[in-house]
Amino acid sequence: MSSESRGRVRARGLVRWESALVVILIAVVLFGVAESSTFWSTTTIFFGGLDIGQVAIMALPMTMIILTGEIDLSVASMLGLGCAVFGYAFEHHTGVVGAMLIALAVGAIGGALNGFLVARVGLPSIAVTIGTLTMFRGIAEILLGQSEVSGFPPSLEQIGIAPIFLHLAYPFFFFLVLAAIYGVVVHRTAFGRSLYAIGLNTEAAFFAGIRVRRTKFLLYVVSGVICAATGIIYSLQAASAIYTAGTGLELNVVAVVLFGGISIFGGRGSVIGVVLSVIIVGLTEVAFTTINISSQEQQVIFGGLLLLSVVVPNVGEVRNRIRGRVRRAAPPVSAGGGL
Amino acid sequence: MTATDTDATVITPQAPAAREHRLAATIARFRPGVIALVILVIFGLTTIRNANFATGASIQAILSIAAVYMLLAIGEAMVIITRNVDLSIGSTLGLSAFAVGELFTHDPHTSIAVAFLVGIGIGAACGALIGVITTLIRVPSLVVTLAALYVIRGFVNIIGSGIQIEPSVFPQSLVTFGYSTVIGIPWMFLIVVAVALAAAYWMYAYPAGRELYAIGSNPAAAALAGIPTTLRVFTVFVISGALAGLGGVLFDAQVATVNSTAGTGYELIVVTAVVVGGVAIFGGSGSVIGAVLGAILLQVINQALVAARISSFWDQAIAGALLLAAISFDRLLAVRAARALVAEKGVSYVE
Amino acid sequence: MQVSDGRSADGTKEQQTEFDAEPILGVSHVTKSFGAVAAISDASISLHRGEAHGLVGENGAGKSTLVKMLAGVHQPDSGQITIDGVPVTLGSPAAARDAGIAVIYQEPTMFPDLSVAENVFMGRMPRQSGGRLDRDSMRRQVITVLEMLDVRLDPDRAARGLSIADQQIAEIAKALTLDARVLVMDEPTAALSAAEVERLARVIETLRARDAAVLFISHRLDEIFNICQRVTVMRDGRSVLARPAGDLTSDELVRAMVGRDVEHRQLTRGAIGDVVLSVDRLTQEGNFVDISFELRAGEIVGLGGLVGAGRTEIAQAIFGIERYDAGSVTVAGQPLKKGSPSAAMQAGIALVPEDRRQHGLVMDESIERNVLLASLASVTRRGLIAGELARETSKTWLDRLQVKYGRLSDPVTTLSGGNQQKVVLAKWLRRNPRVIIVDEPTRGIDVGTKAEVHRLLEELAEQGVAVLVISSELPELLLLADRILVIREGRLVREIPRAAASEESVIAAAAGAYTEQAA
Known part of the structure; x- marks a missing residue:
């Protein structure tokens, strides 16, 4: 009983969460404008978009995966592997397009490995993807070692220098296009609805004929492909392919998604929340950089926001917990299941 | 009617399945032994290829590098056994390492004992904060400690932006402690082993330690049995934080050149070590000793690749594959066990 | 009474x-x-x-x-x-x-990783001086108790297994x-x-x-x-x-x-048609053995037996939730792929599961989403869910089953048990199944709704749907079923035609030897 009502509270909390994100966004913009005369400019849009681009793109497949109650911590390593494979193939004269295709294929294979272990074998996704996190990065290292591949066609390297149009950086533009697609798929298709059902109650989804395993497998494959694509973008943007590309970004991606209101338990949240979260984080980084707060220091605020995003919807719960100290002596029997 | 009556008893239990299960369970119980064996095999094979691997200096290097990871693995194992996870340990280690460096910068005459206390205290405070948030708000520890990872690291960056603490800052006695040995074994390793044994003993011999397993395997049932689950989980986070704090001081003693990135990325290496060491990622199962051996194994592989003149590039790929192999193996055991139970159960189905 | x-x-x-x-x-x-x-x-x-x-x-x-x-x-x-x-x-x-x-x-x-003795004393383990666990005392006490019970069990072995x-x-x-x-x-x-x-x-x-x-x-x-x-x-x-x-x-x-009068249904239904579902020598290790029966269009067949006899497992194996080890399922002459609920649904089978809250519904989702969950394709136009059509469709079905609800967007948790069950039924009836398996269809719901559900199942049969009813409530089986298959300990032990069916005959077959001898 209590878990049901808590679910409802959480649902309402999250509806409010997107509104809260809009308020935070406005606050960030006001703060930026107040603190720096250069904030409200086209360079903000361009560099903000360039900086957050990779995390933003990878946040989309992560959103779907977390919606089903799983997680993919291997995204940033897949970025690195995509980058390395792209560079390695390019170096071996496959041509740019050939190198891209090979990198995307490797992304699909890596994603399929995750998907197989999680969806078919039934292993916990957190452990599997910590394993592939290390493994993918390792393979990238085996391929490229300390070397750096460069010399990509200058026309393609434009994506790291010039905007696609209207001061919009290429990676961010890709993100927006992809986000629009994801928004439609998640919120307007049968597939999207099945993701929520899987996240809230996998068994009931299975009893309703939803192909749970196939769906999860597919999500991991798509995640692999998109992250490998992000690796290609990284190579072109930086004009060099290195195996360390994107190291450590996986936790940023998870944090952006959770801050966007996607529940870590699955089944709650929206793509628009994730888009807002991406924009807020991107703008915050620019705002702080303009007032000389280093990106490392910004982590405090970022972490704080993440914490806020899980604490605020649970405030009622906290109050109950504190008030219910006495009652705690007799916990309800129905509180079965995991944490 | 009567015809069906005679054979409507129990389907013959499948004895082989049950036996298989017992064998699998035995292997699971002796996971630490299996890992120790793997370590020895790798050690032997590498020595065949490169005799220098078995020298005292080489072993000392492995043990002292492994020490910090082992220390973190002890706390992480305890946290994971309660069905939680602590991703903040790398940042906590960094904070402690940096703060202790700053302490010596400002007052070079600080005693080493005070330095250790400060480091451990900082770590315990971080752990306490995380413990309170996790248990009070009931937010999954994955999210809380992920946020803590950022907040603590950001805090280190704020106090330490651009600062690099040089070896000269640290008192000679601390730096000496970093590489000194007793009967050929690094002091640091011995300290960590002592901590591991103490933790293992606590987990084995004290009711509170046993209760951690109960909490991890079934939190609701544990609470029903009257276990103070909130207190236990809180305690475990404090221990994990305190050990990360201690790790920071050891890091200082060992590396001596400290900047604000100290300990970055340690959390995932440590989780890998712990899971390879046989601690189930969803709690209730595994041991501190196994986790510590897992950390040593990762380090031995790392060094063995160098010694065998295989590119160290393979290191990460192997570590990742090892983790996948370990959890797949655990899964296999679980499936076998379930099948054996069905066989024992006979035909009657339990709701 | x-x-x-x-x-x-x-x-x-x-x-x-x-x-x-x-x-x-x-x-x-x-x-x-x-x-x-x-x-x-x-x-x-x-x-x-x-x-x-x-x-x-x-x-x-x-x-x-x-x-x-x-x-x-x-x-x-x-x-x-x-x-x-x-x-x-x-x-x-x-x-x-x-x-x-x-x-x-x-x-x-x-707690599988703890010993038997630790499990026995969990939450109140005896301590020695210094707070350490007193394993000897624990072991002694457990051994004493086990000896008293004259049972052999090693107090030190892990509870796992x-x-x-x-x-x-x-x-x-x-x-x-x-x-x-x-x-x-x-x-x-x-x-x-x-x-x-x-x-x-x-x-x-x-x-x-x-x-x-x-x-x-x-x-x-x-x-x-x-x-x-x-x-x-x-x-x-x-x-x-x-x-x-x-x-x-x-x-x-x-x-x-x-102890009560059994209501008998008036048999006014149409003729029973061809075989639509045929189950042949279905076996699942540990759960059921050699189950064979046929289900005809327009027929209601009851599956009787004690809780735990294997009836739910049989239903779930037919529907593809669990795999079976031997045997086959045929729908209208076509063999059915095992282990795939979606294949079973394609073939026209629907399963209203026993555990409504865990298997029947996604409790935190809205009423509308639950009604549509098994038939989203029918409200999809050019790949997208047509919002208005989806709402209209679910409203139509909820009205047809007389579900009492506030808004379509309310979580299904806001409904009473009986109305929740109707949402499950609506979800499946939308698909126009030719075989519907209902597992404990009226468990935990009020008397009025119960009667409605019974009427609904009869209507379905009249329309030519083959209905398989699993129920532990004998009056329900006797009321609805044209014949009752009794499962005992995983085996189909008896088929009782409507004319011969009584509570006594079903209980006798379900409970086994003793009562038969006495009877």
């Missing part, structure tokens, strides 16, 4: 004359309702020192609710529970434990180390083999010799007669009979459990 009430009073009188000592545990005239559903309307039972007391009744008679009251999980709405004549409030499981009541569940909760029988023994050991004087055993034998049941019977004998009282719940009447000195029968939330077991025949017991 009135007759049976009179019998209840007789029973009470008898037990007063037989035992003059005060009962250890007295439950008098307790009631408990969940929303509109009365789980217990008037139950009384008294347990005396050294007796094993059987509690029998059909599913839904209120036994499990009574057990949960004794376990401190539910509190009675009215009535009284006394220990040694003193009224007690069992407000929590801890309070029940302190009152000396221990409940042994069918499948106990164990213990058989269910041994897990129950560990629970009994726990109860004894807690000095429990009342042991409630909730269908402990449902998952045990014959040898294990015998061992449990000996253990209960020992417990009695030590002046404990045992409340023994079982569906198997032979066990009741073997083990218990007295029996209380519950029916429709009331205790209708309490008598020494020796004074009862199994016939009388069955009659007391059934």
